[in-house]
Amino acid sequence: MCYLDNAATTFPKPQRVNDLLNSIAQQGVVSPGRGSHALAHLASDAVSRVRHRLARFFGAPGDNRLAFCFNATDALNLAIKGFLDNGDHVIISSMEHNSVLRPLRAMQRKGFITLDIAQCDKNGCLNPQEIISRFNKSTKLVIVSHASNVTGTIQPVDEIGRAVRDRGAYLLVDAAQTAGILPINMDDMCIDMLAFTGHKNLFGLQGTGGLAIGNRIGLLRPFREGGTGINSITELQPNEWPEAFEAGTPNVPGILSIGEGLQFIEDEGIAAIRKKGAEQLGYLWNELSAIEGVELHGLPPGSNRISVLSFSIRNWEPDDVGSVLNHNHGIYVRTGLHCSPLAHQTINTYPAGTVRLSPGYFTASIELETVVRTIRTMAKTLLPF
Numbered sequence: 001m002c003y004l005d006n007a008a009t010t011f012p013k014p015q016r017v018n019d020l021l022n023s024i025a026q027q028g029v030v031s032p033g034r035g036s037h038a039l040a041h042l043a044s045d046a047v048s049r050v051r052h053r054l055a056r057f058f059g060a061p062g063d064n065r066l067a068f069c070f071n072a073t074d075a076l077n078l079a080i081k082g083f084l085d086n087g088d089h090v091i092i093s094s095m096e097h098n099s100v101l102r103p104l105r106a107m108q109r110k111g112f113i114t115l116d117i118a119q120c121d122k123n124g125c126l127n128p129q130e131i132i133s134r135f136n137k138s139t140k141l142v143i144v145s146h147a148s149n150v151t152g153t154i155q156p157v158d159e160i161g162r163a164v165r166d167r168g169a170y171l172l173v174d175a176a177q178t179a180g181i182l183p184i185n186m187d188d189m190c191i192d193m194l195a196f197t198g199h200k201n202l203f204g205l206q207g208t209g210g211l212a213i214g215n216r217i218g219l220l221r222p223f224r225e226g227g228t229g230i231n232s233i234t235e236l237q238p239n240e241w242p243e244a245f246e247a248g249t250p251n252v253p254g255i256l257s258i259g260e261g262l263q264f265i266e267d268e269g270i271a272a273i274r275k276k277g278a279e280q281l282g283y284l285w286n287e288l289s290a291i292e293g294v295e296l297h298g299l300p301p302g303s304n305r306i307s308v309l310s311f312s313i314r315n316w317e318p319d320d321v322g323s324v325l326n327h328n329h330g331i332y333v334r335t336g337l338h339c340s341p342l343a344h345q346t347i348n349t350y351p352a353g354t355v356r357l358s359p360g361y362f363t364a365s366i367e368l369e370t371v372v373r374t375i376r377t378m379a380k381t382l383l384p385f
Contacts, residue, residue: 002331002367006360007149007177007308009199009206014264017203017257024253031249033229043252050259051242057262058194059185060212067242068210068250072176073099075195075211078245079172080104080143082221083193089114089138093126093155094346095148098339100174104143114138120346123299124153128160132167139169146178150343150356151298152281152308154182161190170216176200177306180265181274192216198254201273203261208254211245222247273361277307280359280368284309287372293379297347297354310347310354313379321355321378329374333357 003011012018032044048063055066069075080103084090092100094117107113118130131142142164147154157173164171170192175184180201186194191214198208213220222237226247231238238244265273282301288294293314299305313321322335336353337344344350359368 002329002370004357004359004363004367004371005332005334006363007200007356007358008334010201010203010360012362013203013257014261016264017260020257020260021205021253024256029252029256031229032252033243034227034249046259047250047252047255050255050262053259053262054210055212057184058179058196058212059187060194061187061215064241065213065215066210067213067245068208068255069195069245070207070251071199071209072174072195072197073209075197075209076100076143076172076174077103078211078220078223079193079195080107080141081223082245083170083172083217083219084113084141086112087138088140089116089136090141090143091116091118091131091134091139092143093118093131093145094120095124095126095150095153095155095340095343096143096145097149097174097176097343098341099176100143100145101342117342120153122347123297124148124151124343124347125299126155126160128156128163131160132163135167135169139167141170141172143172143174145174145176146182146184147306147308148298148340148343149177149308150310150338150340150354151347152177152305153298154178154304154306156304157191158189165190177308180261181270181277181306183270186212186214198258198261202258203264204258205251205254207251208258213241220245224248268361274306276361277359278302280363281305281307281309283365283368284357284359284372288375291376291379294375297349307359309357310349311357311375312349312354313375316378318353318355324378325355325371325374329370331371331374333371 030039032047052063055063076099108115116134120126161171172193173191175196179196194212198204199206222244224247225237228243285301295312297310318335325331334356
């Protein structure tokens with residue numbers, strides 16, 4: 001097996017994450033805050049420790065401003081639906097994921113908000129002036145992906161954040177692709193809300209993520225109500241943060257897996273993790289760019305980007321490339337639009353999309369060599385149509 005789809009979910013996980021999951025499978029874990037017995041207290045304490053570490057990791061102003069969610073999409077929905085009011089104006093970039101675009105389009109269709117899309121260039125780079133030029137008196141929220149899941153392009157979030165703050169609006173950052181591989185400090189980067197997922201570069205399980213909430217956010221409405229383990233006597237959702245946003249039993253094994261993933265990141269160092277990704281990207285780019293018929297999309301190595309690489313092969317449909325890689329060679333990649341049709345329109349690969357390679361920290365050199373050799377052979381092959 002040659003797994004090159006880490007932008008979707010990192011695999012394999014660090015050994016310490018696997019050890020934790022084995023321990024949970026054997027010893028079990030109970031629901032935090034749902035009982036007065038010792039096991040419930042142990043679970044609450046364990047979740048609280050991970051919350052504290054994540055708040056510190058992202059520079060959130062306090063533990064109560066780190067709400068656990070089920071993924072980055074869940075966190076983005078909380079931020080969007082819990083913060084916007086009728087008549088608000090929102091600006092996003094043309095590289096945003098459907099987890100941003102779809103809830104906004106639904107609100108726009110109902111006449112609840114107005115929406116502008118700032119155009120990025122053919123490599124997915126956003127000029128902050130494109131955001132600034134779209135401001136009006138009703139602009140309340142700007143939403144930007146820290147890095148694209150299609151081209152890997154890193155956006156100038158700190159510059160955008162300062163411009164947004166100077167104009168009295170708020171910045172929501174989608175850090176699904178960057179949390180764990182790029183340093184993030186909400187205060188330094190003028191980020192008001194940060195959505196992240198646990199199962200990518202934080203090395204946790206699927207079904208985990210969260211929203212970090214900055215000091216400037218005073219009101220955020222929960223969009224999911226139910227049991228929280230506190231104030232059970234009231235028939236209304238409690239106001240206390242973060243419990244107000246965490247109705248229902250949380251994914252405790254998943255949350256604890258993020259804690260082990262964080263420990264791995266801190267032990268290895270973000271700089272070392274990113275350096276390895278840059279080396280992997282450099283190898284793939286140099287080898288694939290030398291193959292006739294292969295087109296690479298996005299900025300070259302050494303630019304402001306992460307190690308996510310999209311490419312096309314002349315006379316091949318991306319889905320056919322993925323199918324051959326999968327069934328004939330055991331190489332697992334992502335093909336199509338990657339839930340980001342706006343991004344593919346921006347880089348002129350719509351509607352077919354691309355083939356995406358996303359190596360991870362545990363990807364071996366031989367896996368990269370295998371995929372390059374296979375793509376070289378495929379590029380020389382003309383399909384019979």
